[in-house]
Amino acid sequence: MTDRFAPRRSVKQVEEGTELAPKFDDEGLIPAVATDYHTGELLMQGYMNAEALSKTIETGEAHYYSRSRRVLWHKGATSGLVQTLRELLIDDDQDCVWLRVEVAGGASCHVGYRSCFYRRIPLGADADKVLEFTDTEKVFDPKAVYGDVPNPTKL
Amino acid sequence: MTDRFAPRRSVKQVEEGTELAPKFDDEGLIPAVATDYHTGELLMQGYMNAEALSKTIETGEAHYYSRSRRVLWHKGATSGLVQTLRELLIDDDQDCVWLRVEVAGGASCHVGYRSCFYRRIPLGADADKVLEFTDTEKVFDPKAVYGDVPNPTKL
Numbered sequence A, B: 001m002t003d004r005f006a007p008r009r010s011v012k013q014v015e016e017g018t019e020l021a022p023k024f025d026d027e028g029l030i031p032a033v034a035t036d037y038h039t040g041e042l043l044m045q046g047y048m049n050a051e052a053l054s055k056t057i058e059t060g061e062a063h064y065y066s067r068s069r070r071v072l073w074h075k076g077a078t079s080g081l082v083q084t085l086r087e088l089l090i091d092d093d094q095d096c097v098w099l100r101v102e103v104a105g106g107a108s109c110h111v112g113y114r115s116c117f118y119r120r121i122p123l124g125a126d127a128d129k130v131l132e133f134t135d136t137e138k139v140f141d142p143k144a145v146y147g148d149v150p151n152p153t154k155l
Helices: A009-016 A048-059 A144-148 B010-016 B052-059 B142-146
Strands: A030-036 A040-047 A065-066 A071-074 A083-090 A095-101 B030-036 B042-048 B064-068 B069-075 B083-090 B099-105
Touching: A030 B030, A030 B042, A040 A048, A040 A065, A040 A095, A040 B030, A048 A065, A048 A071, A048 A083, B042 B052, B042 B064, B042 B099, B052 B064, B052 B069, B052 B083
Parallel strands: A030 A095, B030 B099
Antiparallel strands: A030 A040, A065 A071, A083 A095, B030 B042, B064 B069, B083 B099
């Protein structure tokens, strides 16, 4: 599986080359950012291990590594909200990947919103410290979709 | 400074509430994703510590924590490529922030490209393993901008 990834030999190779040489951190993970292909909206930020990145490349569907459940996570396997890749990019030092996706069902957030980013932080030294909801309508009912699956949010 | 951040008391508070209660990891960091306010393009993914997040909120300009240099990093302080926030959002479990920014000079990548994500990974089980450049024109000359500042890319 990992014959897909080249060893990291030089800054020039990593930054200016055409070899896929991703940097996985000490826990074997690389951050992955998913945006909606059509709207550009940021849907979620997650992590992939080598297996998740390989599966994503091979299948064209987003796979992550769930840090809370410690398993390979085919996004949408439970909820049906599969992320189909239209484009996959990697950054300059190859320590982050960008998924441009179309989402079945139109939602990516386990709380039920379209995007995980549904609250705005007011800006300014004197700004109010109260988050503002940018989205108030849930696309689906998490209880109906996930049933008794434990909530992944950790305090 | 951290009176800006609420303690994390419950999943409901974190996911559905209006208190800013960000989750910093074991190293005191939270991932931060910056997209171009106008084009939606993903510019970079970095990290903030509590100080960087506070400074970002207070000043409306992106501050990160540089893991390679281990310092608070006012993006653009060296290059002039300041990121001015138009909107700052936080995700469902408050462990990631999204910066929607305008970039002075139009570039965010230390290699000289507009975005850090200038290479595409071909998809499919039989796909070619060669990265495709999506952007071939550098917006600036890194040597002219950064001079002798060490390259932040680590192997």
